[in-house]
Amino acid sequence: MNRNFIIVAVILSAILALSFDKGPKNTVNVYGWYGILNNEILKDFEKETGIKVVYDVYDNNDTLESKLLATNSGYDVVFPSFIPYAARQCAMGAYSKLDVKLLPNLKNVEGQITDKYKKVGGDISRLIPLFWGTVGIAYDYDVIKKVFPDLKEVSYDLLLNSENIAKLSKYGVSFPEEYIDIFPQTASYLKLLNEESIKTPGKIKAYVNHYKFIRKYIKKFSSNTMISDLLSGEVAVAIGSSDNAWRARRSAKNIGKTIKYVIPKGRGILWIDCVGIPEKAPHKANAHKFLNYLLRPDVAKKITNHSGILVNIQGAKEFYTKEILEDSQICPMDKEILSELMIGTPSRTAEEAKNDKLATRAWSQIRMNEFDFLGDLR
Numbered sequence: 001m002n003r004n005f006i007i008v009a010v011i012l013s014a015i016l017a018l019s020f021d022k023g024p025k026n027t028v029n030v031y032g033w034y035g036i037l038n039n040e041i042l043k044d045f046e047k048e049t050g051i052k053v054v055y056d057v058y059d060n061n062d063t064l065e066s067k068l069l070a071t072n073s074g075y076d077v078v079f080p081s082f083i084p085y086a087a088r089q090c091a092m093g094a095y096s097k098l099d100v101k102l103l104p105n106l107k108n109v110e111g112q113i114t115d116k117y118k119k120v121g122g123d124i125s126r127l128i129p130l131f132w133g134t135v136g137i138a139y140d141y142d143v144i145k146k147v148f149p150d151l152k153e154v155s156y157d158l159l160l161n162s163e164n165i166a167k168l169s170k171y172g173v174s175f176p177e178e179y180i181d182i183f184p185q186t187a188s189y190l191k192l193l194n195e196e197s198i199k200t201p202g203k204i205k206a207y208v209n210h211y212k213f214i215r216k217y218i219k220k221f222s223s224n225t226m227i228s229d230l231l232s233g234e235v236a237v238a239i240g241s242s243d244n245a246w247r248a249r250r251s252a253k254n255i256g257k258t259i260k261y262v263i264p265k266g267r268g269i270l271w272i273d274c275v276g277i278p279e280k281a282p283h284k285a286n287a288h289k290f291l292n293y294l295l296r297p298d299v300a301k302k303i304t305n306h307s308g309i310l311v312n313i314q315g316a317k318e319f320y321t322k323e324i325l326e327d328s329q330i331c332p333m334d335k336e337i338l339s340e341l342m343i344g345t346p347s348r349t350a351e352e353a354k355n356d357k358l359a360t361r362a363w364s365q366i367r368m369n370e371f372d373f374l375g376d377l378r
Contacts, residue, residue: 087346105295127274135269172235179363246308270341
């Protein structure tokens, strides 16, 4: 009986090991956002190194986090968003320390974006700040011109002022899915932006009270459908990412629409997506080769020119298309604009983590048009 038990246990262990192996040794298992790494990038890496890329895609950070923290995912390279996901995961030991000797191209990751990343606690020894962009306002130019013919500047006053958003509401207004993409702007609009965290219970209560008056004018809360929403006319104004705005604008030209994007002065949000190697990655040597490949300017520029997502690689911008490089809103390389961009900070204490959950809950309740929990915000 004992012998049979041992045999069964060995077989089950072998099956489990195989299920986590994710392919032969000469592979690298990459888990990334849909549409960022095009086929040319992957195929060129395979030709140069002889390492086969197994590429899986996800569409939100929660999916990635559940796989990283709940199981031995078998992935070698992943691309988490820095705030709040990657910062939290890194603190929980989800990522392997990078071997800088295997990453000679790491020297290309420098400048203002990296400085901002480090300033708010980004750990470049485990997660490299590779992709970046902004959160701003994408809009149908003709609709805005029709509703506000004398408007000189598109700002968050259009969307956070109850009279203005009421006028826009019949054309459709979309807000982001996560509070980190709107609470800083709301704090600025309400004149609550100061050295104190934007996530204190008092400030969160102020946001909720404000949204009680404008929630009925918001048609939807979506980040993933921003492009199709603008093109179809389901919404005329959307708060969202610069790369989505860029893709929407390109496609709009084919159907006779004019989509524009603006980073409202003093209220722009900087987002950063990192690249890292999970602690339990099965092919860490291959993962380092893949990371080093992505850190080359000639490779990184293909990402931007294909997706509109900017890369934090010195020298890459010299290869950007003229369309991207000359657009200061999609590609804000000016030091003054970059210095104004707000970036979230990770929770460092139990109290901050508690407030982070409170902010998440508050935004969820706002999205559901439920405001009966205000008493909890003391």
